[in-house]
Amino acid sequence: MHRFLFSLSIALIASSPITAQKTNPEDVAFIKQLYNKALTESSAYPWLYDMCTKIGGRMSGSQQAADAVIYTKSMLDTIHLSNVYLQSCMVPHWVRNNSKDKEVNEHGRTGDDLTFMINSKTNISLDILSLGNSVGTGAKAIQAQVIEVDSFKQLEKLGSKVKGKIVFFNHPMDPTQINTFSAYGEAVSRRVYGASEAAKYGALAVVVRSMTNKLDDYPHTGVMIYKDSSLKIPAVAISTNGAEKLSELIKKYPESKLYYRTLCAMLPDVESYNVVGEIKGSEFPNEIITVGGHLDSWDPAQGAQDDGAGCMQSMGVLQLFAKMGYKPKHTIRCVLFMNEENGGAGGRKYAQEVLRKGEKQIVAIESDEGGFTPRGFSFEAEGAEGDARFASLEQKLLPYFEPYRLYFKKGGSGSDIGPLRDQKTLLIGFVPDSQRYFDYHHASTDTIEAVSKRELELGTAAMASLIYLLDKKGF
């Protein structure tokens, strides 16, 4: 469209929100300046670009994760904060390929994860990726028939029929959920606990349909957890196109066997770090407002949307305050948490340190749903007291976000700040648009190309604005 010829005149008289009476003009102007600076001077996008292209994926315990700790600390050092430091924590060290050399299997193929269907007619390769924390088969592959199920209930009905077989969880994310996180929440238990549930009935391994709404060829990895440490069987994700294909092959060639080899393994824990930067509060230095994302990411990609975006936005918030010369009343702290993806060690360690130091963690905001166009904020609120607090914040602060079309809702916040729940901290999740998140989530497509600079920086601005208001007007 060119729009200029016919409707420009009308577009320019578009209505402006009627918030004058509910907002303080000085704060409105400050927030507009935060947005302007985010869209013109923020380093969040260039930082993300550098980390994605020069370091890449950052599995807990990996060299890349260690490099990312050094890189982000050095960038925080450039923006003139009161304090920048590392917070040590032990993290799991899971590796996708534990073999010394690239192993060659009996079919003469090399590579990390390898799966294909074998039958009298055909030999079809399928795209898989081991799930994080899974045991591998080692060089000796499993070769077994596949049984497809949709749910744990269906698995339970089959019971001992899955003994000696590979269980294939083929449950698509519900496309009719408008918020894609709702569909993810409903589907993901298959990925997390599928191996343990199948092992109970004697299955040899599991294959789980990738957690994405998109039909494509990229397997999406993610964490899995063994409920019973004595019953560990291997688990992989298969691409959605691969899942459709596998389902078809099972029906067409019921006698087929799946050749299944993975080389992943869990190694001993290693030391890693949360990266912390802060601007000391002028009135209440021991009262902390934290903003954060997680620095670790899955290995197949660059971890751009998950969660390089949230890390750089959080660092960007502090950079914006520094650029504005803003002296907060409370201490504003940015935390890049380590090991969100397959353990949560950084989040737990951070909460312990707050307690140990006797700090008062008043607010924590997490950005871990990607750097897409901001839609609003989600406030954890429990019981009547939580409801009242939410209503009060909504009335007091939401009018400032009307020009930016953001909303407040009650709901979850983020898993890194979750351990602060016991400390009566106000927990808030940044909510960007969710439609494209699972196109990239935990797959090789999660690269810097998936991130829009403007969308990312609008998120930086939105978070900085909320923190400014909470710091100035209470919480």
Add this chain to the structure above:
Amino acid sequence: MHRFLFSLSIALIASSPITAQKTNPEDVAFIKQLYNKALTESSAYPWLYDMCTKIGGRMSGSQQAADAVIYTKSMLDTIHLSNVYLQSCMVPHWVRNNSKDKEVNEHGRTGDDLTFMINSKTNISLDILSLGNSVGTGAKAIQAQVIEVDSFKQLEKLGSKVKGKIVFFNHPMDPTQINTFSAYGEAVSRRVYGASEAAKYGALAVVVRSMTNKLDDYPHTGVMIYKDSSLKIPAVAISTNGAEKLSELIKKYPESKLYYRTLCAMLPDVESYNVVGEIKGSEFPNEIITVGGHLDSWDPAQGAQDDGAGCMQSMGVLQLFAKMGYKPKHTIRCVLFMNEENGGAGGRKYAQEVLRKGEKQIVAIESDEGGFTPRGFSFEAEGAEGDARFASLEQKLLPYFEPYRLYFKKGGSGSDIGPLRDQKTLLIGFVPDSQRYFDYHHASTDTIEAVSKRELELGTAAMASLIYLLDKKGF
């Protein structure tokens, strides 16, 4: 993020909007069904995929535009409407390369548009694209010094100093405008009227910085208009990176000349068509609710976001109603307008035909801001009467969109439906998220890869829902 471990339980108790008392449960359920079907059964995305990959860019008067008319009519024929037809209109036929063979210039280079800076030190090629409707230089290139300006005001000050020179409009879109269309509206007069303004002072040609917020190597074309048909000089767009480079070169080598050759030309008008499909109204068949986008597009790309998306969403609205077996009271008509980009012939012809047939065009909705996540609708409203009508619609209909987080605003609608303004039609623009639109707009990057299926189909659902409500509850 995996989110599952810590916050799933809280995410699932997220608040549901308190719209019960303001909405009719039957209509709420119908709208939910429209969304469900759009996200699972709509053909809008597959149609768009086919048109983009099999036909591609669709300049008015081109073979591809003719192919797109046939393709979309044949798709409308598959969805069991009351009536599908073509509406003839004459359109301009501008071509980017009017030479019979690829011409070779004196520097031995071939190609359509060609520009490079020449000086004693260097010879640097720059990425340009002729603006639509521009005259070309022909095989004989212009070679002249370049004068950079930001605005028409600055050009006026320079006056006769630009005589015999090439004028370079290097005004970036304002990054601090949250809605990117506002920044476009402020900047685009340079592209549209720059050549005419510069020609008044004797300039030989113009180069215009591309209308995008992104710094990249893709020139963004678009329409230009000659105010005075006796003073036609050539006009090209230069990529934003190219504009930065050109600006630098002018300062570094003031004696440089720009070699500038374009082979475009305007040929005689040709016959083309609007494509129309409709479901006849059961109570008021002569009262029309129209939904549309424009079928023509610029040539360097596939015209996926601009405006293949709007066309397929409009066809998708009728498909959804057909799938639901909905019998509208008023006639619901989908119109794929021809020639929005460089003339508007289709929009004018459609309005004339409504008058000629004595139809009552009660509502028209246009989708021409891309197939991104829906944010709301923009209603044209003039004077006190317009304001009152808007307020009434907002009160009556907006509660139905609360679960989908859409807003209503007063503002522009769309250029194809603009000619209906005189007929007291309620004009509405579909408003998707604007952040990425100008990354692709009129550039070679506007391909099917730029479109998210979910985002597109949510737009189909939003438009169908609004039309359903207007048809059932009045307007």
